[in-house]
Structures are given as structure tokens and as C-alpha cells.
Amino acid sequence: MPNPTAAMLVIGDEILSGRTRDANMHYLAGQLTARGIDLKEVRGGSDDAPAIVAAVQAVSAGFDHVFTSGGIGPTHDDITADCIAQAFDDSIDVRDDARALLQAHYERSGLELNAARLRMARIPSRACLIDNPVSTAPGFSLENVHVMAGVPSVFQAMVASILPSLTGGAPLLSRSLRLMRGEGDIAGPLGRFAESYPALSVGSYPFQKDGVYGSNVVVRGSDVALLDAAMDELAALFDA
Amino acid sequence: MPNPTAAMLVIGDEILSGRTRDANMHYLAGQLTARGIDLKEVRGGSDDAPAIVAAVQAVSAGFDHVFTSGGIGPTHDDITADCIAQAFDDSIDVRDDARALLQAHYERSGLELNAARLRMARIPSRACLIDNPVSTAPGFSLENVHVMAGVPSVFQAMVASILPSLTGGAPLLSRSLRLMRGEGDIAGPLGRFAESYPALSVGSYPFQKDGVYGSNVVVRGSDVALLDAAMDELAALFDA
Numbered sequence: 001m002p003n004p005t006a007a008m009l010v011i012g013d014e015i016l017s018g019r020t021r022d023a024n025m026h027y028l029a030g031q032l033t034a035r036g037i038d039l040k041e042v043r044g045g046s047d048d049a050p051a052i053v054a055a056v057q058a059v060s061a062g063f064d065h066v067f068t069s070g071g072i073g074p075t076h077d078d079i080t081a082d083c084i085a086q087a088f089d090d091s092i093d094v095r096d097d098a099r100a101l102l103q104a105h106y107e108r109s110g111l112e113l114n115a116a117r118l119r120m121a122r123i124p125s126r127a128c129l130i131d132n133p134v135s136t137a138p139g140f141s142l143e144n145v146h147v148m149a150g151v152p153s154v155f156q157a158m159v160a161s162i163l164p165s166l167t168g169g170a171p172l173l174s175r176s177l178r179l180m181r182g183e184g185d186i187a188g189p190l191g192r193f194a195e196s197y198p199a200l201s202v203g204s205y206p207f208q209k210d211g212v213y214g215s216n217v218v219v220r221g222s223d224v225a226l227l228d229a230a231m232d233e234l235a236a237l238f239d240a
Numbered sequence: 241m242p243n244p245t246a247a248m249l250v251i252g253d254e255i256l257s258g259r260t261r262d263a264n265m266h267y268l269a270g271q272l273t274a275r276g277i278d279l280k281e282v283r284g285g286s287d288d289a290p291a292i293v294a295a296v297q298a299v300s301a302g303f304d305h306v307f308t309s310g311g312i313g314p315t316h317d318d319i320t321a322d323c324i325a326q327a328f329d330d331s332i333d334v335r336d337d338a339r340a341l342l343q344a345h346y347e348r349s350g351l352e353l354n355a356a357r358l359r360m361a362r363i364p365s366r367a368c369l370i371d372n373p374v375s376t377a378p379g380f381s382l383e384n385v386h387v388m389a390g391v392p393s394v395f396q397a398m399v400a401s402i403l404p405s406l407t408g409g410a411p412l413l414s415r416s417l418r419l420m421r422g423e424g425d426i427a428g429p430l431g432r433f434a435e436s437y438p439a440l441s442v443g444s445y446p447f448q449k450d451g452v453y454g455s456n457v458v459v460r461g462s463d464v465a466l467l468d469a470a471m472d473e474l475a476a477l478f479d480a
Contacts, residue, residue: 013443016279017414018270019458020445022262025284030258039256041291042284044265047443051281074424075444075455076431116427135453151446174257184314187356191316203253203287204315205260206391213375215315218259 003038003169003222007059010044011052011070011080012150024069024155031159036169036222037065047077049086056087060145065166067159070150072139074116084142085124095123098138105136131161170222175231179238182206182213189237190217197230199223243278243409243462247299250284251292251310251320252390264309264395271399276409276462277305287317289326296327300385305406307399310390312379314356324382325364335363338378345376371401410462415471419478422446422453429477430457437470439463 008028014020025042032039040063045051052071059066071080085092098121099113106113120137123129130139130148134157139148141162148158179186183206194202200221207214217234221227234240248268254260265282272279280303285291292311299306311320325332338361346353360377363369370379370388374397379388381402388398419426423446434442440461447454457474461467474480 010282013441013460014445014458015265016269016282017412017460018266018268018273018279019414021266025255026258026261028258029256033258039258040286040288042250042256042282044282046280048280073444073446074427076427076434077443111422111424114424114428116431117424119427120424135448151448153448172257174259182351184351184354184357184360187314187316187359188354191356194316201253203317204313205254206313208375208391208393218254220253220257 001169003036003172004064004167005038005040006032006065006067007041007043007063008039009052009055009059009066009068010042011047011068012077013046015044016046023152024150027152027156028067028069028159031163033172033174035163035166036171037166038169038172047071047079049079049083052080052083053087056084056145060087060143064144066145068145068147069155072120072137072147072149074119078119080147081122081124081140084127084145084147087145088124088126088142090124090126090142092122092124094118094121095125097129098123101129101136101138130158133157133161172220172222173224173227174218174220175227176216176218177231177234177238177240178214178216179240180212180214181238183215186215186217186238193234193237197221197226199226200230241409243276243412244304244407245278245280246272246305246307247281247283247303248279249292249295249299249306249308250282251287251308252317253286255284256286263392264390267392267396268307268309268399271403273412273414275403275406276411277406278409278412287311287319289319289323292320292323293327296324296385300327300383304384306385308385308387309395312360312377312387312389314359318359320387321362321364321380324385324387327385328364328366328382330364330366330382332362332364334358334361335365338363338369341369341376341378370398373397373401412460412462413464413467414458414460415467416456416458417471417474417478417480418454418456419480420452420454421478423455426455426457426478433470433474433477437466439466440470
């Protein structure tokens with residue numbers, strides 16, 4: 001059976017303006033790969049409701065799982081929850097279960113559960129909450145979309161909350177061989193090698209170091225024995 | 241007149257598998273922002289031809305410019321040029337102008353222009369070449385899609401080659417204010433502040449430092465005087 005597939009939506013202006021360099025995509029990619037869920041597409045968009053709704057609908061229909069980061073805080077630019085509700089034609093309001101979590105949290109910390117903070121309890125009616133052990137305000141899953149915070153420590157905690165509940169596949173293993181030869185030099189034999197292992201994915205990533213061209217050949221697959229045999233052949237092929 | 245809009249496609253498996261953390265998106269975002277071209281969407285996909293063709297067609301229709309990175313080298317997994325040709329129903333083959341560039345380059349460096357390297361001269365018939373001062377093999381522009389290499393040094397050189405030829409808008413300026421107060425605390429007044437400056441975009445980015453919650457408020461716009469006035473008001477609003 002093929003592995004489940006996934007897409008990620010990074011929501012918010014900060015990556016598009018060059019202000020912030022994304023960390024969550026990189027983290028999620030590693031976690032999903034280890035669990036045997038194939039991340040097939042990532043998209044980042046601005047805080048623009050119609051664009052978010054359209055993107056959610058497109059990737060939700062195209063992949064088994066969708067993970068979003070960002071836009072579920074208390075400020076005016078946090079519009080993700082409303083967009084998700086709209087994408088699935090669900091209603092959204094402050095929900096008692098989410099409000100209770102926030103109430104207990106703010107009572108403990110002596111802060112007021114004001115109107116802005118209460119916005120974080122706005123959850124679509126059909127969603128399941130995702131636990132947030134870092135800062136309490138929950139994420140949620142609606143249909144196949146898992147909605148998480150953008151702050152990396154909270155995002156990571158939410159991924160840890162949700163991932164064990166998702167059925168994974170065979171973890172994708174990866175081996176690499178670093179060659180101090182340019183891609184143009186290895187491309188012919190490498191292409192034939194890749195063709196002879198249809199069950200593996202063979203990628204070549206060029207680099208430059210001190211003016212010399214090299215290639216990292218990365219071979220991915222879920223069958224350890226096949227992967228090991230392929231790497232032996234690859235090393236022999238390039239005398240590495 | 242509103243600024244031109246742009247989307248970026250990051251092509252290749254390496255980011256999706258968590259192996260590589262994207263650098264080109266972050267670089268391009270900064271360059272476009274400075275030139276007054278609004279990056280509205282980024283997408284990353286795997287080395288899968290139908291998905292690349294569909295993504296190119298979608299973003300090409302939706303934005304003024306599209307920038308791609310990756311997949312134009314000599315190896316079997318470099319399929320971007322063929323996908324772009326297909327997306328625009330253009331033919332593709334080794335082109336004399338690109339071949340001449342490569343021939344001169346490999347003669348100078350004493351390397352053979354073998355079949356694999358010659359693949360880098362495969363350019364759609366209607367495309368214009370993008371200069372590559374780092375490693376010669378050119379990128380190209382076809383209609384509103386600018387196709388560039390994935391190696392960061394080459395990507396950056398190609399961006400420098402192409403950007404001056406694109407009409408920009410008013411550069412988007414950005415000011416930020418760091419507040420040691422949580423978002424829940426500032427969200428009410430901040431939302432009213434954002435509403436009173438419809439020509440500016442106001443974002444709030446929470447952070448945690450030593451267990452304390454803070455917020456970076458980022459205000460963006462192209463009118464310096466308005467931006468300065470808004471920042472003065474913002475500082476007064478939060479006694480910062």
C-alpha cells in the first residue's frame with residue numbers, strides 16, 4: 001500500500017516578505033518522513049482570506065492530510081480558524097471546551113481572559129482540539145486539515161500531539177553519497193543506475209566547495225536491504 | 241497603481257524530505273520586497289512532472305511574475321525545463337545559443353561537453369536566456385515564468401541578472417516594534433490601530449524569551465511619512 005500523502009500550508013505574511021525564514025516546514029518535513037507520511041507539496045500564502053480558503057480546499061482534496069501553521073493567535077491578523085471553517089462550510093464560535101482550557105490557564109497565570117484571548121477559543125463546530133502543552137491555546141483538526149500555531153515551539157508541540165494519532169506508512173529511509181565530481185560528469189551512469197532501481201528515488205544535489213563542483217547523491221526508499229545493495233553498487237560505480 | 245505580484249515555485253524533493261532547508265525562497269522574498277514586487281505565494285513540490293506543469297499553469301495565470309528554482313541541471317531528475325515547455329505548449333530541444341555558451345565554457349575548463357551537460361542547453365523555443373555568471377548554464381524566461389537553478393549561489397546570480405529587467409513598484413518598507421507583552425494583552429488596541437491605517441499592513445508575531453511572552457509588531461507600507469507617523473502613534477499606544 002502506498003504511504004499516506006500530505007501537504008503543508010504556511011500561513012502569514014512574514015515569510016513572503018523575507019522577514020522570517022521558515023522553520024516549521026523543515027521540521028514537519030523531517031517528522032513526516034520519519035513516520036512514513038509523504039509530504040508532497042508545501043504552500044505559503046499571505047494573510048488573505050479568499051486565498052487561504054481556496055488553498056485549503058485545493059490541498060485538502062488532493063492529499064490525505066494537510067498541516068497548517070500560523071494565524072491562530074489573538075490578534076486581528078489571525079484569521080486561519082475562520083478560513084478553515086469557511087473552507088469546509090462549518091460554523092465557528094467560541095467553544096466551551098476551548099474556553100475552559102483558556103480560563104484555567106489564565107486563572108493560573110493571573111492574567112485576564114479578555115476578548116482578544118477569547119478569540120483563541122473560536123473553533124469550528126465539527127473540529128477536534130489539538131493539545132498545546134506549551135501555551136494552552138489549542139489547535140484543531142477539521143476533516144483532514146490539522147491547524148497549528150506558527151510559533152516554532154508551539155508548532156512542534158502540536159505536531160507531537162497529533163502525529164501519533166495518524167496512520168503512517170513505511171518510513172522513508174535515505175542514504176547519501178558525496179562525490180567530488182560535477183553533476184555533468186556523473187549524470188549518464190547515474191541516470192542508468194536510477195532507472196535500474198524503480199523502487200528507489202535517486203536525487204542528485206550539486207554543490208560548490210572552494211571552487212570545485214561536487215554532487216550529493218541521495219537515494220530514498222523504504223526497503224533497507226534494497227537501499228543497502230543500491231548504495232554498494234553506487235559506490236562501486238563511482239569508485240567512491 | 242498597485243505593485244506587480246509574484247509567486248515562487250521551489251522544485252525538487254530535497255525540501256519536502258526535510259533534507260535541505262530552503263534558502264532561495266528567503267533570498268528571493270527579500271529581493272522582491274526591496275524592488276516593489278509583492279511576493280504573494282510560494283509553493284514547493286516534488287520532482288513530479290504533472291504536478292509541476294499544473295502548478296506552473298496555475299501560478300502563471302494568477303500572478304504577474306513566477307520565479308522557479310531547481311531542476312535545470314544535467315541529471316535525470318532535472319525535469320523543470322521540459323515541464324515549463326509543456327505548461328506553455330512550446331517545443332523544447334538543444335538550442336544553438338545555449339549550446340554555444342556551454343561549448344565555450346567547457347572548452348575553457350577542459351571538460352567534455354557530453355550528452356548530460358548538453359541537456360542544460362535544452363531550452364523552450366520561445367524562451368529568453370537568463371545569464372549565469374557563476375557556472376554558465378543559463379536559466380530562461382518563458383512568458384512570465386523565470387526559471388532558475390537551485391544551487392543558492394547560482395540562483396542568486398540569476399536573480400541579479402533578471403530583476404533589473406522587471407518593472408518594480410514602490411518598495412515595501414517595514415518598521416517593527418518589539419514589545420515585551422503577550423499578544424493577548426495588546427491585541428485589542430492593536431486591532432483598532434490597524435483599522436485606522438488601511439494603507440498599511442500591520443502584523444503581530446509572538447515570541448517567547450526566557451519564559452516571557454512578547455510580540456514583534458511589524459508595520460509595512462510604501463509611504464515613508466505615513467509609516468513614520470504610524471510608528472510614533474504605535475510607540476505612544478504601548479508606552480514603548
